[in-house]
Structures are given as C-alpha cells and as structure tokens.
Amino acid sequence: xxxxxxxxxxxxxxxxxxxxxxxxxxxxxxxxxxxxxxxxxxxxxxxxxxxxxxxxxxxxxxxxxxxxxxxxxxxxxxxxxxxxxxxxxxxxxxxxxxxxxxxxxxxxxxxxxxxxxxxxxxxxxxxxxxxxxxxxxxxxxxxxxxxxxxxxxxxxxxxxxxxxxxxxxxxxxxxxxxxxxxxxxxxxxxxxxxxxxxxxxxxxxxxxxxxxxxxxxxxxxxxxxxxxxxxxxxxxxxxxxxxxxxxxxxxxxxxxxxxxxxxxxxxxxxxxxxxxxxxxxxxxxxxxxxxxxxxxxxxxxxxxxxxxxxxxxxxxxxxxxxxxxxxxxxxxxxxxxxxxxxxxxxxxxxxxxxxxxxxxxxxxxxxxxxxxxxxxxxxxxxxxxxxxxxxxxxxxxxxxxxxxxxx
Amino acid sequence: xxxxxxxxxxxxxxxxxxxxxxxxxxxxxxxxxxxxxxxxxxxxxxxxxxxxxxxxxxxxxxxxxxxxxxxxxxxxxxxxxxxxxxxxxxxxxxxxxxxxxxxxxxxxxxxxxxxxxxxxxxxxxxxxxxxxxxxxxxxxxxxxxxxxxxxxxxxxxxxxxxxxxxxxxxxxxxxxxxxxxxxxxxxxxxxxxxxxxxxxxxxxxxxxxxxxxxxxxxxxxxxxxxxxxxxxxxxxxxxxxxxxxxxxxxxxxxxxxxxxxxxxxxxxxxxxxxxxxxxxxxxxxxxxxxxxxxxxxxxxxxxxxxxxxxx
Numbered sequence: 001x002x003x004x005x006x007x008x009x010x011x012x013x014x015x016x017x018x019x020x021x022x023x024x025x026x027x028x029x030x031x032x033x034x035x036x037x038x039x040x041x042x043x044x045x046x047x048x049x050x051x052x053x054x055x056x057x058x059x060x061x062x063x064x065x066x067x068x069x070x071x072x073x074x075x076x077x078x079x080x081x082x083x084x085x086x087x088x089x090x091x092x093x094x095x096x097x098x099x100x101x102x103x104x105x106x107x108x109x110x111x112x113x114x115x116x117x118x119x120x121x122x123x124x125x126x127x128x129x130x131x132x133x134x135x136x137x138x139x140x141x142x143x144x145x146x147x148x149x150x151x152x153x154x155x156x157x158x159x160x161x162x163x164x165x166x167x168x169x170x171x172x173x174x175x176x177x178x179x180x181x182x183x184x185x186x187x188x189x190x191x192x193x194x195x196x197x198x199x200x201x202x203x204x205x206x207x208x209x210x211x212x213x214x215x216x217x218x219x220x221x222x223x224x225x226x227x228x229x230x231x232x233x234x235x236x237x238x239x240x241x242x243x244x245x246x247x248x249x250x251x252x253x254x255x256x257x258x259x260x261x262x263x264x265x266x267x268x269x270x271x272x273x274x275x276x277x278x279x280x281x282x283x284x285x286x287x288x289x290x291x292x293x294x295x296x297x298x299x300x301x302x303x304x305x306x307x308x309x310x311x312x313x314x315x316x317x318x319x320x321x322x323x324x325x326x327x328x329x330x331x332x333x334x335x336x337x338x339x340x341x342x343x344x345x346x347x348x349x350x351x352x353x354x355x356x357x358x359x360x361x362x363x364x365x366x367x368x369x370x371x372x373x374x375x376x377x378x379x380x381x382x383x384x385x386x387x388x389x390x391x392x393x394x395x396x397x398x399x400x401x402x403x404x405x406x407x
Numbered sequence: 408x409x410x411x412x413x414x415x416x417x418x419x420x421x422x423x424x425x426x427x428x429x430x431x432x433x434x435x436x437x438x439x440x441x442x443x444x445x446x447x448x449x450x451x452x453x454x455x456x457x458x459x460x461x462x463x464x465x466x467x468x469x470x471x472x473x474x475x476x477x478x479x480x481x482x483x484x485x486x487x488x489x490x491x492x493x494x495x496x497x498x499x500x501x502x503x504x505x506x507x508x509x510x511x512x513x514x515x516x517x518x519x520x521x522x523x524x525x526x527x528x529x530x531x532x533x534x535x536x537x538x539x540x541x542x543x544x545x546x547x548x549x550x551x552x553x554x555x556x557x558x559x560x561x562x563x564x565x566x567x568x569x570x571x572x573x574x575x576x577x578x579x580x581x582x583x584x585x586x587x588x589x590x591x592x593x594x595x596x597x598x599x600x601x602x603x604x605x606x607x608x609x610x611x612x613x614x615x616x617x618x619x620x621x622x623x624x625x626x627x628x629x630x631x632x633x634x635x636x637x638x639x640x641x642x643x644x645x646x647x648x649x650x651x652x653x654x655x656x657x658x659x660x661x662x663x664x665x666x667x668x669x670x671x672x673x674x675x676x677x678x679x680x681x682x683x684x685x686x687x688x689x690x691x692x693x694x695x696x697x698x699x700x701x702x703x704x705x706x707x708x709x710x711x712x713x714x715x716x717x718x
Contacts, residue, residue, distance in 0.1 A: 205580065
C-alpha cells in the first residue's frame with residue numbers, strides 16, 4: 001500500500017517536472033498564456049471589487065459572453081465522446097491512441113466552464129451554498145443544480161479515465177478492463193447529458209419564447225459534435241508538428257467525416273428553427289427578427305449571425321469537397337471557420353437574443369465591455385494552458401520517453 | 408517540446424531546462440500576484456459571521472436574533488444611524504392579492520418613487536421595482552409600449568398605462584430555477600428572497616416573464632437621510648452588490664396590517680390590495696364582480712396580481 005502510494009507520488013512528481021522542460025517555443029507559448037491569464041485575473045479582481053457593473057450586462061440582458069462561452073465549452077467537453085464512441089464501440093484502430101487527447105481536452109474545457117460560471121456569479125464567495133449537504137441545493141428542481149452535478153461528474157470521470165490509462169502506460173502494464181471500461185461507457189451517456197442539461201437550462205423557461213423550443217437540445221449536440229472534433233483536429237495538427245508523436249492522416253480523416261456530418265445536421269436544424277420562427281410569424285418571432293434582421297432600428301447582432309452563417313456554410317462546402325481530404329491546410333481552414341461560426345451561433349446567436357426584446361417588450365442591446373472581454377481571454381488562456389500542460393505530460397508517457405524503467 | 412534525447416545527455420539537459428523552467432514558473436506566479444492588485448480597493452471585507460450565515464429557513468429564533476442585531480450594526484456602521492431590523496412572519500389565514508385598475512391609472516409614476524423610498528433601493532444607479540408602460544389604445548402587444556415616456560403631463564390622449572411589478576405567482580418560474588433555494592413563496596403568497604443567501608447567478612431574472620427582478624450590478628448607494636429605518640429581513644433591509652431583489656408587497660408594512668407604499672401614494676385609487684381568503688375584502692369583491700385579467704396567462708404562472716377595468 002505504502003509502496004503503491006510512493007510510486008504514484010513519484011509518477012506525479014515526474015509528470016509535474018515535465019512541465020518545466022521544453023524548447024523556446026514551448027516557453028514562449030506558456031509565457032504568453034500566463035501573461036494573458038494574469039491580465040484576465042486582474043480584470044476579474046476589478047470585477048470582484050466593483051461588481052458586475054464592470055460588464056455590459058443589464059437587468060434586461062442579464063447573461064452575456066460568460067454564459068455564452070460556458071455554453072460553447074460544455075459542447076467542446078461533450079464532443080470528446082466523438083472519439084470515445086468510434087474507439088470503444090466500433091473499435092476504430094486509427095483513433096485508438098488519440099482518444100486520450102480528446103478526453104484531456106474535455107477536462108480542460110470543463111475547467112474553463114467552471115471558471116466561466118464562477119466569474120458570472122454576483123457572490124462567488126457563497127459558492128458553498130451550492131454544495132449538497134452543507135449548502136441548500138435545489139435538486140431536482142433547478143436545471144442549474146443538474147448542471148453542477150453533471151459537469152463535476154463528467155470532470156471526475158474524465159480525470160479518472162485519463163489518469164488511470166496514463167499511469168498504466170507509464171508502468172507499462174495492460175489496463176484492467178474492469179477498472180475503466182464501465183466508466184468509459186458511463187462517460188458516453190454522461191457526455192450527451194452535460195450538453196442536454198445545458199440546453200434545458202434555456203429550454204425550460206416559458207417566459208423566453210426564443211429558447212423555449214424543443215430543438216435547442218439537438219442543435220446544441222449537433223453544433224458541439226462539429227466544433228469539438230474540429231478543435232481536436234487542430235490540436236492534433238499542432239501536436240504532430242511540435243512533438244515526435246505520430247498522428248496518422250487516416251485518424252484526421254475519420255474526424256473530418258464526423259465534423260462533416262455534424263455540420264450538415266447542425267445547419268439543417270438551424271434551418272428548421274428559422275423556418276418555424278419566420279413562417280409562423282407570430283409575436284414570438286421578435287427575438288429571431290432582432291437576431292437576423294434587427295428590430296425597431298436595433299441591429300447589433302445582425303453582423304454576428306450572418307458572419308456565423310457564412311462561416312458555417314463555407315466550412316460545410318469545404319468539408320463536402322474532396323479538397324479537404326487531399327489538402328490538410330484546407331481542412332484546417334474549414335475547422336477554424338466551423339469553430340468560429342459555431343462559437344458565434346451559440347453565444348451571440350442564442351444566449352443574447354433570448355433576452356431581446358425583454359419580457360415587457362423593451363429592446364436593450366448588449367455589448368461586452370473591455371474588462372469582461374479580458375476576463376474571457378484570461379479564462380481561455382487558462383484553459384489552453386491547462387491543455388498544453390496535459391499534453392506536455394501525456395505525450396512523453398504515450399511515446400515511452402517517460403516510464404517507470406527510466407525513473 | 409523536446410524530442411526524446413539520447414540517454415547519456417538526458418540528465419544534464421533536463422537539469423538545465425529545469426532551472427530555466429523554475430525561473431519561468433516564479434515569473435508566472437509573480438505575474439498572477441500582480442494581477443490581484445485591484446483587491447486593495449476592496450472596502451469592508453466579508454466577516455466570518457456573514458460568510459458562514461445559514462439559510463433563512465435554517466436559522467433558529469435565537470440565531471435569527473443574532474443575525475438581525477448584526478445587520479443593525481452593519482447598517483449603523485455604514486450609514487451612521489441605527490435601524491430596526493425585524494423578521495415579520497406571515498399571518499395565518501391570509502393570502503395577499505393585488506388588483507390594478509387600468510381604467511383609472513394615469514401613469515404618474517408616484518408608485519414607482521414611493522416604492523424606492525420605502526424599500527431602500529439603490530438611488531445611484533436607481534433600482535425600481537415597478538415599471539409603468541405607456542400602451543397605445545387598441546393593443547396589448549408589449550413591444551408597442553413605452554416604458555420611458557416623459558411628457559409634460561400625464562395622461563396622454565390615446566394611451567393607457569400599465570404598471571408592472573412582481574406578480575407574486577402561485578406557480579413561480581423564478582423560485583423553481585434557483586439553484587440554492589434563495590427565493591421561495593411564503594404561506595401568505597409573497598415570493599421573497601434571502602439576500603444573504605443569494606449567489607447572484609441571475610437565473611431567476613432570466614426565468615421571470617414579467618421583468619420583475621432586479622440585480623445589484625454595483626454596491627447600492629442610498630443617501631443617509633433617505634434611509635427607511637423600519638426594516639425587515641426578507642423585505643427592505645439594505646442590499647449589497649451581487650444579489651437579486653424585487654417587489655415583496657412591502658412585507659414590513661403588509662404583515663402588520665398596513666397597505667403597500669405604492670397603494671398609499673396612488674392619487675387615483677387604481678391600486679387595491681387585500682386578503683383573498685376573506686370574502687368581504689375589497690380584492691375578493693373585485694375578483695368576483697369586475698372584468699379581471701392577468702398578464703401573459705398563457706405562461707401558466709398564475710399571478711396574484713390582477714388587472715381590471717371599471718367601465
């Protein structure tokens with residue numbers, strides 16, 4: 001028992017030591033991210049002192065880019081399952097070793113999600129009110145309490161699975177199936193649940209017709225399964241340039257097909273929503289009108305949503321062409337467009353217009369402030385830093401440079 | 408990231424880069440510490456008692472007493488005057504209902520300001536619980552309304568005025584969504600907020616179909632001489648930044664048998680308030696005899712706030 005604990009501590013400290021090794025590119029990248037993190041922390045501290053008045057949010061638009069980013073990143077986290085399913089259900093060999101990079105991305109994304117909801121709180125020091133047992137947890141009544149459970153549960157599942165598999169690889173022992181396969185399958189269902197529950201946060205509000213639509217859940221899943229694997233493609237492309245880790249083209253092509261199909265479904269569902277809103281043309285179309293064409297002379301979101309639609313359509317076209325199969329740079333372009341397009345569509349395109357017009361018909365527009373934007377950049381930098389560190393530790397373990405033999 | 412080096416050079420390289428790494432890590436920690444600089448501007452920090460205070464429903468009478476005295480002390484320190492903070496309980500056999508006469512309301516907004524004065528809302532920025540909407544005759548489409556009208560005199564011809572405040576719903580979407588049960592409906596029908604428990608997630612504000620809830624985006628400011636010293640825990644005790652608030656039917660008045668401030672100030676008698684469980688009350692009469700309706704009936708919130716017409 002004590003030996004096992006000592007071995008494990010030794011493993012952890014060696015992983016930790018890894019973080020301080022690397023070439024100048026690594027240090028430049030980490031240094032840059034740390035600087036942005038510090039700037040974000042500074043902006044958040046200012047927000048903590050002066051209140052959420054430092055953001056662009058108002059009583060009319062009471063959620064902004066924090067919750068928008070949160071929603072997007074829950075999707076990114078859920079998308080890890082798009083690597084897990086091919087590997088564990090269909091035994092896809094090309095993706096087999098890459099699945100861990102997907103799960104690590106999920107961990108980083110969930111950390112970002114938790115950071116984004118925390119900075120959105122007016123009273124962050126009262127977070128303990130949310131802890132079941134010592135606080136007063138409104139479960140199962142509030143969808144937010146469901147979200148707390150599913151997000152933390154998903155975080156724990158992924159940390160456990162990645163940690164176990166990496167530790168086995170480090171010791172060069174075969175992972176015991178019973179120790180992780182059940183959790184992998186729980187994780188598949190759980191991944192879908194985190195994004196469904198996040199959709200239900202919005203869907204459950206009868207006073208917000210723009211969100212009160214059954215298609216929001218499926219749309220969230222489809223867009224998540226587009227943006228998530230697209231991010232993984234980009235991460236793998238970087239990984240095979242800066243490390244000795246071998247990523248086969250075939251693996252990227254499998255991911256390409258996933259992004260391709262998901263994007264098609266995503267655009268189809270968006271078209272369904274647009275048709276229902278505008279053909280019915282009831283009073284409830286106001287938010288959609290505001291989003292796509294502007295309402296009573298207010299049109300702050302119009303350029304955003306059309307940019308998103310243009311990006312998504314171009315990405316779709318690129319992904320449908322054999323070009324992105326032959327040329328990886330074009331695949332990268334398609335992925336970047338898809339990620340940006342979906343980020344806008346889900347954030348500025350879904351969270352914000354739900355509040356406009358207000359329930360009493362008032363049009364108050366929202367624009368994030370500089371301070372709020374800095375907080376967001378800080379959290380993104382923190383997430384990228386976390387993912388960089390995870391990869392810095394896991395790549396040497398996976399390619400055998402870091403193992404028990406050379407302790 | 409480095410490629411896997413040959414074993415003999417391995418140690419020296421990793422030692423050198425480790426040294427470089429620890430310098431970088433120290434720089435990172437220093438950058439983070441520098442980032443925390445604005446904390447120096449933080450005024451009174453949160454006390455241990457404030458931090459550990461339990462939910463309203465968990466407080467035993469003696470705990471409650473301590474909390475009330477503590478709040479009195481806090482208000483005194485901040486404003487220089489000692490208030491009476493009490494915890495008024497609901498009366499048995501009472502369920503409050505509000506009725507608003509749209510035929511009579513002239514849109515003078517006296518109710519709005521009386522409410523602010525009574526309930527110790529922040530004056531800068533001013534938080535108002537009541538929003539009066541000027542509606543053109545012939546429609547109930549709220550988008551055609553105007554909440555920011557400012558003519559020489561009211562009423563204006565061709566318009567009617569619709570004050571909206573918390574509807575104290577029987578099926579409230581706001582309490583359902585609160586992740587920490589910081590808001591709930593009391594037995595007398597008033598939906599209250601425990602300001603000392605709210606975490607400020609604003610989910611209730613998103614859920615409310617009547618735009619009744621307000622958030623303290625910054626620390627509220629109230630001039631010392633404008634403070635209403637008769638306070639209640641669930642009602643008009645001064646709030647702090649980062650929590651929700653809203654109309655609570657002037658709980659500090661109505662639970663001792665007085666009318667809400669908005670009703671008392673109304674020059675046209677458009678506002679009626681009372682106990683619906685008492686068949687002889689004015690509101691019971693109005694609900695029986697007048698043409699009454701509720702706002703957005705289709706969302707199923709079952710408001711305890713009714714609108715009616717006289718003629």
